[in-house]
Amino acid sequence: MNKFSQFLHSSLGNKLLMSFTGLFLILFLVVHLIGNLQLLIDDQGVAFNAYSEIMEKNLLIKVIAYALYFAILLHTYKGIDITIRNRKARGAQRYAVKAKSDTTWSSRNMALLGSLLFVFIGIHMSDFWYKFKFGSHGDVDFYAMVDLSFSQLWIVIFYVASQLVLAFHLAHGFQSAFQTLGLRDGNYTTVIKNIGTGFAILLPLLFAIIPVLMYLDIHPMPDFRVFPGQ
Amino acid sequence: MKLTLKIWRQGGEFGNGKFETYQMNNANEHMSFLEMLDVLNEELISQKKTPVAFEHDCREGICGTCSMVINGQPHGPLKGTTTCQVHMRHFNDGDTIVIEPFRAQAFPVIRDLVVDRSSFDRIIQAGGYISVSTGQAQDANAIPIEKDVAAKAFDAAACIGCGACVAACPNASAMLFTSAKVAHLALLPQGKVESHKRAKAMVAQMDEEGFGLCSNYGACEAECPKEISVANIAMLNREYLNANLSRSDS
Numbered sequence: 001m002n003k004f005s006q007f008l009h010s011s012l013g014n015k016l017l018m019s020f021t022g023l024f025l026i027l028f029l030v031v032h033l034i035g036n037l038q039l040l041i042d043d044q045g046v047a048f049n050a051y052s053e054i055m056e057k058n059l060l061i062k063v064i065a066y067a068l069y070f071a072i073l074l075h076t077y078k079g080i081d082i083t084i085r086n087r088k089a090r091g092a093q094r095y096a097v098k099a100k101s102d103t104t105w106s107s108r109n110m111a112l113l114g115s116l117l118f119v120f121i122g123i124h125m126s127d128f129w130y131k132f133k134f135g136s137h138g139d140v141d142f143y144a145m146v147d148l149s150f151s152q153l154w155i156v157i158f159y160v161a162s163q164l165v166l167a168f169h170l171a172h173g174f175q176s177a178f179q180t181l182g183l184r185d186g187n188y189t190t191v192i193k194n195i196g197t198g199f200a201i202l203l204p205l206l207f208a209i210i211p212v213l214m215y216l217d218i219h220p221m222p223d224f225r226v227f228p229g230q
Numbered sequence: 231m232k233l234t235l236k237i238w239r240q241g242g243e244f245g246n247g248k249f250e251t252y253q254m255n256n257a258n259e260h261m262s263f264l265e266m267l268d269v270l271n272e273e274l275i276s277q278k279k280t281p282v283a284f285e286h287d288c289r290e291g292i293c294g295t296c297s298m299v300i301n302g303q304p305h306g307p308l309k310g311t312t313t314c315q316v317h318m319r320h321f322n323d324g325d326t327i328v329i330e331p332f333r334a335q336a337f338p339v340i341r342d343l344v345v346d347r348s349s350f351d352r353i354i355q356a357g358g359y360i361s362v363s364t365g366q367a368q369d370a371n372a373i374p375i376e377k378d379v380a381a382k383a384f385d386a387a388a389c390i391g392c393g394a395c396v397a398a399c400p401n402a403s404a405m406l407f408t409s410a411k412v413a414h415l416a417l418l419p420q421g422k423v424e425s426h427k428r429a430k431a432m433v434a435q436m437d438e439e440g441f442g443l444c445s446n447y448g449a450c451e452a453e454c455p456k457e458i459s460v461a462n463i464a465m466l467n468r469e470y471l472n473a474n475l476s477r478s479d480s
Contacts, residue, residue, distance in 0.1 A: 182468025
């Protein structure tokens, strides 16, 4: 085995892969959120449609998109692989008494939360991404498609619930990624923990209010265009 | 003090292991936990029964030999305390106490509460040393080391290698132990030279022994009798990443 594959197969190499792909996905979520927030502009979807078109046609975005699919699959595969390895390490014989744990609920349930998120991503992509990509040809009104989906209450509830799962996954994942990279020492520890907690609350919350406001037909952001109606 | 003890018995007439219940009528609050077990064993011997096997050595909280999981907690209910330093006054008259061995794939049970922790020895043998003679203990201040750094190295060196971190970790990961050893040596000038080689070799051995991966739960830090910080794990991660990024093979 050469040096690199030895590194990738080691326990720490595996953890670093989880950390890098996780941080990349976190970065993507921020970009995704900025795009989504345009759904809340009171302009019947002009800004969102223009943005969607750029995302569709830009070559650089396409390349990044493939990197993203790869990151999601790798993060999921490694997550399952690591969970199986850890179960084996714990051994068949479990403790008879389970003492009150000092660990957080989300840290102990990352595999479950991750699996739920993977299912969500599957449904989410077949719902929007597939229709965007392979739906009707020609000019597509992306905004109208999203608006139609979010006029159904059960879809809104499903999206909000999924964001709650994301919040718990991020609550542990964010700070864990930094710990794995070794970027946690002394004073940083509290700062990274606090930023992580804030991020885990704020990002899913902003994602979740979009379907709710669209369901209620509220568009709180004003139309910034210089010549509205164009 | 009257106690009901549920103790894991394994090996010999107990085969693959099961819990046995013992009534303890003559314990008192001044006994240490291990003294209480000594009294139980004397009773068992007088009844011509097999005494409970458990490990102990210094009984001063510094050797790392005593183990066992008491009511689901490695080294029992007290923070920063080894089993030998837990006294019966921390339990109540009439309590039922469940005593189990440390459980992990890499710590197979030898008998009753005794587990084989030689996997830790092999991790140390892989790189937990300095390969040149560093001579006698240095004169104070002969090698200047910043106070903060010396304190960090000392905190890491406090690890007694008992294995409570592995016992507490839901993944049975040995990262706290390994990282304490790596950090302790990497922080000091004598150990710094070989820090990359050491991190790689000790991690490779740790994987080889079948310990789990660190999920950053923090259960190890909470149960560690020497309160070793998970900041050491961050440092091991850093050392390991640097070791793999650097061009030199050392």
